Amino acid sequence: MPAFITIYGNLGRDAEVRSTASGDTMVSFSVAVSHWNAKERSETTSWFRVSVFGRYAETFKELRKGDVVLVNGDLELREFAAQDGTKRMSAEIIARTVKDISRQMRSRMGGGAQGGAEHASEAPPSQGGWTQAPRAARPEPKTQQTEDDLPF
Secondary structure, eight states: OOEEEEEEEEESSOOEEEEOTTSOEEEEEEEEEEEEETTTTEEEEEEEEEEEESTTGGGGTTOOTTOEEEEEEEEEEEEEEOTTSOEEEEEEEEEEEEEEHHHHHHHHTTOSTTTTOOOOBOOOGGGTSSOOOOGGGSOOOSSOOOGGGSOO
């Protein structure tokens, strides 16, 4: 079962719009999250791929590199072999909600061509979050975690 996660960061590239095999809309983008390590006095950056499915995906097709977003969703980790043969991990978030903080800031400052329109959307409460991706478009996690596997 995927873990629920919230991240806050900057888009590393413009959002991409695609269609799934079943015809649903999918928007994907990458988000950089910076972490400050006071002990080592250094900053590191973690990258997350974010996918938004369903009818709300089109709301986010205008996201651009550098925009600040707040994302809530299911974290899915995948292991893969890099071109040099080393094992690497990939983190993807299947978004339930996304807020475009940059657009909110621009609208509060009176700037931008959007005229203060809210860019964040959530599924109606009756749906309990974002419309989920079709099963064929969302690969199942390879391992199942039990409570004994959790580090806390």
